[in-house]
Amino acid sequence: MNRILVGVDGSPESKQAAEFAAQLARPLHAELLLEFVAPRPVPFGPEPYAVGLAEWEMAEREYGNAVLREMANRCAEGGLKVSTRFDSGGPAETLAEVATKEKADLVVVGHRGRGAVKRMLLGSVADRLAQISPKPVLVFRGETA
Amino acid sequence: MTRSILVAVDGSDESKAAAEFAARLAQSTHSGLELAYVLPDIIDPDLGSNLTERARAERTDHAHIMLQELAQSVPRPNTSVETALLEGSPAPRLAQEAKRSDIWLVVVGHRGRGAVERALLGSVADRLTQISPKPVVVVR
Numbered sequence: 001m002n003r004i005l006v007g008v009d010g011s012p013e014s015k016q017a018a019e020f021a022a023q024l025a026r027p028l029h030a031e032l033l034l035e036f037v038a039p040r041p042v043p044f045g046p047e048p049y050a051v052g053l054a055e056w057e058m059a060e061r062e063y064g065n066a067v068l069r070e071m072a073n074r075c076a077e078g079g080l081k082v083s084t085r086f087d088s089g090g091p092a093e094t095l096a097e098v099a100t101k102e103k104a105d106l107v108v109v110g111h112r113g114r115g116a117v118k119r120m121l122l123g124s125v126a127d128r129l130a131q132i133s134p135k136p137v138l139v140f141r142g143e144t145a
Numbered sequence: 146m147t148r149s150i151l152v153a154v155d156g157s158d159e160s161k162a163a164a165e166f167a168a169r170l171a172q173s174t175h176s177g178l179e180l181a182y183v184l185p186d187i188i189d190p191d192l193g194s195n196l197t198e199r200a201r202a203e204r205t206d207h208a209h210i211m212l213q214e215l216a217q218s219v220p221r222p223n224t225s226v227e228t229a230l231l232e233g234s235p236a237p238r239l240a241q242e243a244k245r246s247d248i249w250l251v252v253v254g255h256r257g258r259g260a261v262e263r264a265l266l267g268s269v270a271d272r273l274t275q276i277s278p279k280p281v282v283v284v285r
Contacts (some may be wrong), residue, residue: 001173020280028173106282111274127271130255130283136166138250138282139274 005033005104005135007095007125010067013110015074017140021108022075022082030105031081034071035098036064038088061086092128099135107133111141147225149177151279152252153239153269156182156211159254161218163284167252168219168226176249177225180215181242182208183235205230236272243279251277255285 006021008014018034025032038060068084076082085102087094099107109126126139152167154160164180171178184204212228219226231238243251253270270283 001170024174027175126274130270130274133283134285136252136282136284138280140280141274141277 001028001030001105003031003104005099005107007109008034008071013112013142016142017108017110018071020140032075033083034068035085036068037091037094039091091125096133106136108138111139147177148249149179149247150250151179151248154180154182159256163252163254164219166284171224179227181229182212183231183238235269240276243277251279252282255283
């Protein structure tokens with residue numbers, strides 16, 4: 001196993017998942033690729049809201065990069081090689097795509113993550129990812145889950 | 146105590162892929178490998194009772210053979226491979242087994258057998274990721 005892709009979203013469970021992935025990667029001498037996917041929002045509606053959308057995207061990028069920096073620092077302990085990516089789109093679809101593109105051997109995600117309401121309506125990113133990912137998917141459930 | 150990876154198998158191609166993935170991971174993490182097959186509880190609606198003794202015995206024999214063949218076929222240098230034949234509803238039974246303190250990871254194939262059951266109840270993998278006390282790897 002050479003490369004492990006980890007989906008992070010800033011939730012406590014995704015942080016635990018990333019730490020688990022780092023622990024797994026160290027003895028395998030694998031590298032870690034941390035990916036933040038900003039989910040596309042539900043269309044905000046006509047004109048007056050277009051500004052809101054641009055702001056939302058900017059805020060999401062800022063938040064995503066902060067999460068990636070924090071997690072990269074935390075995971076890089078012990079000499080682990082860590083890189084990061086920011087994308088926007090459907091989280092499960094994007095992770096599945098990136099797993100192929102970046103030749104990951106495993107994709108790690110938390111079971112829950114952000115967005116409880118959306119999850120109830122659409123199912124979790126983890127469930128969806130396990131269904132569409134061409135690479136093995138590790139679903140991590142936090143202690144509190 | 147040796148840490149072990151629990152693999153859910155059912156004779157399907159996906160579960161063979163899961164076993165191979167788990168075997169490689171077991172080797173590189175110095176873990177043991179445990180191949181588990183769950184004989185589902187089946188109630189025959191015509192008889193209104195559980196399977197007959199004979200059908201049950203046949204089913205158990207098949208499962209044992211499948212487990213032994215799989216245990217022989219997975220790559221296993223330096224890895225201890227054990228097999229377990231369990232009974233019950235697959236996902237909850239596997240989740241229960243995963244509670245064991247030596248199990249650190251569960252590996253399962255994405256589909257497995259039983260298209261009708263899957264359509265009605267969802268796949269064992271989906272259910273297992275929701276109830277397993279340990280991380281679950283779903284392999285396609």
